[in-house]
Amino acid sequence: MLGLYSIFNAELWGILNGLIVLHNKRWDKVSIHTDSMKIIQAV
Known part of the structure; x- marks a missing residue:
C-alpha cells in the first residue's frame, strides 16, 4: 500500500x-515543528 x-x-x-x-x-517533553496548519490542528 x-x-x-x-x-x-x-x-x-x-x-x-x-x-x-x-x-x-x-522523554517527557517534545517540540514538534511543521509548516502545515492542518497538522498542527490535528495534533
Missing part, C-alpha cells in the same frame, strides 16, 4: 512514530 497515502497522512504517521520512540525512551 505504499504510495496510497497523502502527504498529510505521511506527516501524521511520522509524528506518531516519533512520539512513540520518545515515549519508549521516557
